[in-house]
Amino acid sequence: KKFRLAVIPGDGIGKEVVREGLRVLDHLAEESNGRFAFESDFFPWGCEYYLENGSMMDENGVEKLKDYDAIYFGAVGFPGVPDHISLWGLRIAICQGLDQWANIRPVEFLPGIPRRLNHPDVDSLNWVLIRENSEGEYSGVGGRNFSGRGPGKEVAVQSSLFTEHGCERIIRYAFDLARTRKRKKVTSVTKSNAQQYGMVLWDEVFVRVSKDYPDVETDQWLVDAMAAQFVLHPEELEVVVASNLFADILSDLGSALSGSLGIAASANLNPEGRNPSMFESVHGSAPDIAGKGIANPIGTIGSASLMLDHLGLTDESKRLDTAIEDTTRQGVLTRDLGGTYSTVQITDAIIKNLSEV
Numbered sequence: 001k002k003f004r005l006a007v008i009p010g011d012g013i014g015k016e017v018v019r020e021g022l023r024v025l026d027h028l029a030e031e032s033n034g035r036f037a038f039e040s041d042f043f044p045w046g047c048e049y050y051l052e053n054g055s056m057m058d059e060n061g062v063e064k065l066k067d068y069d070a071i072y073f074g075a076v077g078f079p080g081v082p083d084h085i086s087l088w089g090l091r092i093a094i095c096q097g098l099d100q101w102a103n104i105r106p107v108e109f110l111p112g113i114p115r116r117l118n119h120p121d122v123d124s125l126n127w128v129l130i131r132e133n134s135e136g137e138y139s140g141v142g143g144r145n146f147s148g149r150g151p152g153k154e155v156a157v158q159s160s161l162f163t164e165h166g167c168e169r170i171i172r173y174a175f176d177l178a179r180t181r182k183r184k185k186v187t188s189v190t191k192s193n194a195q196q197y198g199m200v201l202w203d204e205v206f207v208r209v210s211k212d213y214p215d216v217e218t219d220q221w222l223v224d225a226m227a228a229q230f231v232l233h234p235e236e237l238e239v240v241v242a243s244n245l246f247a248d249i250l251s252d253l254g255s256a257l258s259g260s261l262g263i264a265a266s267a268n269l270n271p272e273g274r275n276p277s278m279f280e281s282v283h284g285s286a287p288d289i290a291g292k293g294i295a296n297p298i299g300t301i302g303s304a305s306l307m308l309d310h311l312g313l314t315d316e317s318k319r320l321d322t323a324i325e326d327t328t329r330q331g332v333l334t335r336d337l338g339g340t341y342s343t344v345q346i347t348d349a350i351i352k353n354l355s356e357v
């Protein structure tokens with residue numbers, strides 16, 4: 001079978017790590033002896049494209065992505081283009097345009113890497129953060145520059161938008177996922193003491209939906225306390241579901257606990273399968289290390305593994321995960337993990353380990 005991929009390397013280290021992810025995918029296709037293949041179309045969208053064309057992507061960009069089997073994404077954002085323009089013009093435009101409403105972000109320890117978390121009872125981190133990816137705090141509702149006010153008196157409004165439908169589908173997704181896991185536990189995160197409309201609606205939907213899953217244990221937390229819980233009692237977590245902004249923040253915390261932002265993978269899913277899903281690392285374009293060849297490609301290669309799984313290539317996905325683990329266990333690490341290996345060398349090691357699993 002031939003899978004058609006839309007590849008959007010984007011900006012900064014996005015380009016460097018997507019190149020490595022594609023090398024891994026090409027290797028897997030090659031050794032499958034024609035069982036499957038990838039055909040990649042490249043879309044040069046991002047900040048350079050913006051500076052030349054005045055927009056982050058083609059006018060009908062989202063439409064052009066619709067017929068692909070999956071989208072493989074680097075990262076967007078670079079100095080010279082305001083971050084809110086680059087993020088909204090590309091990543092959020094695609095996620096919302098293709099209704100990729102479930103963002104899946106696993107948090108796991110990899111062997112052989114120095115952890116930021118030294119918890120006496122915890123020798124493995126293994127939870128998955130489910131991020132609502134279509135509305136909430138990133139609904140884009142609001143505005144600036146209310147008329148009639150003088151200099152220094154501007155007012156800005158940024159509203160969150162929560163729909164019962166939006167809350168229900170992401171919460172159900174979390175419960176369905178929890179059922180497939182060992183512990184069968186879902187933790188919901190809001191701030192419904194201070195955000196008294198949308199987050200209270202979320203809480204109510206959570207309690208209602210939970211009644212359909214009597215076999216799943218539940219827990220509800222406020223986000224500030226959950227930030228501490230991530231650090232103090234990670235063993236209590238299995239499936240964590242939260243709004244767009246809260247899960248965005250918590251996923252950087254989770255990846256840092258497991259070692260580095262550079263190793264965190266993610267999938268933006270359209271679970272109904274009407275549109276392609278998009279696979280990308282959790283980190284951004286990291287302008288501070290771009291062009292140096294030292295970015296950690298594991299987050300993006302791990303996202304390729306999530307993509308393989310999504311495309312039904314489950315064995316290949318598992319083998320790739322094992323090859324990544326073997327690589328870190330061997331101490332082949334980039335600088336963010338205390339090592340000295342380059343982006344390309346990490347990938348070389350992963351590909352070499354693939355031939356042994």
Ligand code: NAI
Pocket residue numbers: 013074075076077078079083086087091261262263280281282283284285286287288289294295296297299336
């Ligand atoms: P960032 O995630 O790009 O970088 C944060 C820190 O982590 C930096 O010190 C960076 O060097 C380090 N880091 C990130 N990924 C790494 C990797 N693979 N290997 C080694 N070190 C790594 O976040 P930052 O600096 O806040 O944002 C930079 C740009 O990226 C901004 O324009 C922002 O808007 C954009 N961004 C885009 C995202 C996306 O496309 N999904 C997500 C987050 C930020």
Ligand code: MG
Pocket residue numbers: 248249252282
């Ligand atoms: Mg983020």
